[in-house]
Amino acid sequence: MGLALVRDAEVLGAExxxxxxxxGMERVLVPLGVPVLLQVVATIRQASDRMRAWAxxxxxxxxxxxxxxxxxxxxxxxxELGMPTVVIGDPVTAGGLPAVWTQDEVAMNDVVAALVAGGHTHLGHVAGPAEMAHTIIRRRTFNAAAAGLGVRTTTFEGDYSEAAGVRAVTTLAGIDDRPTALVFDNDVMALGxxxxxxxxxxxxxxxxxxxxxxxxALCQLADPPLSAVSHDVQALGELAGATLAEVLSGAPPRVIMTAPATLVDRGSSI
Incomplete structure (x- = not known):
């Protein structure tokens, strides 16, 4: 099984x-004789080239x-390659391919509602790469949910790196009427x-x-421990592996909606 991942190698190493x-994928696929081949690349074009070479x-x-x-x-x-494939993401982006979707919009609605219930009236979102479909979904949901509850929002651009989290807080500190809560698109930015x-x-x-x-574990070991949108990532990998195994056996494509992630309150939020 091939995964050509478009990521900065340094960011990937910390994530x-x-x-x-x-x-999680290997737990399912390796016993079936399907090893996982990961290639980290810098651009989508490089990912496409790698996929063509694999095929x-x-x-x-x-x-x-x-x-x-x-x-x-x-x-x-x-x-074009006739390659059995599973998309991890919004089915709208999958073009009819089998898809596993974590319903990020449901989780983001819950996070915004919890922060507003906690008394916050100005929320910040430190987003992942702006061009990614799931970033667009999270950002759109964040803004719509906040507007529906009558609170303001500020968006900070990010790239999943610790430095992006540092930049967001540095910028925030210079805002007179600044957000009192920040939601991050990954754990590494939140730690920064x-x-x-x-x-x-x-x-x-x-x-x-x-x-x-x-x-x-990075969130749980932080001081104070970080509140987080939590789901079992290894279980998600297992589901992705099982779905690909279905496709390899000739099963028709299907969309699987996983249970939405849930907010775990710890010491970093009120």
Whole structure:
């Protein structure tokens, strides 16, 4: 099974999500004689080139697509290659391919509602890469949910790196009427923000509440422990592996909606 992942290698090394996701896939696929082949690349074009090479050389039996863009060229490519494929993401981006979707919009609605119930009237979202379909969904849902509850929002651009979390808090500290809570699109950015808040003398959560996405040991071991949108990433990997195994056996494509992630309150939010 091939996964050509468009990521900065340094960011990937610090991000627990894909380590756990791949571990879950391997738990299902390796016993079936389908090893997982991961290639980290810098651009979508490089990912497409790698996928073509895998298909031409017969190196993989199927592929996983993740972090797609709207109208992503890779969806059409796997059709041209005749390659069994599963999309991890919004079915709208999957172009009829089998898909596993974590219903990020449901989780984001719940996070916004919880923060507003906690008394916050100005919320910030530290987003992942702006072009990714799931980033667009989270951002749109965040803004719509906040508007529906009558609170303001500020968006900070991010790239999943610790430095992006640092930049968000540095920027926030210069805003007179700043957000009192930040929601991050991954855990690494939230950790960067936690460290920068401490450096700037902002108390967490008294001055600034922080909520990470994709709960991990990093969140649980932080000081204070980070509140997080939590789901079992290894179980998601297992589901992706099982869905690909179905496709390889000739099963018709289907869309699987997983249970939405849930907010786990810890010491970083009020």
């Amino acid at each position: 627990p999500f894909f380590h756990e996701f791949i571990a 031409a050389q017969g190196q993989v039996q199927g592929m996983i697509l993740i972090d797609l863009l709207p109208g992503d060229e890779r969806v059409a490519l796997v059709g 923000a936690l460290h920068e808040a401490r450096r700037l003398g902002l108390a967490v959560p008294a001055d600034l509440s922080l909520v990470a996405w994709d709960d991990s």
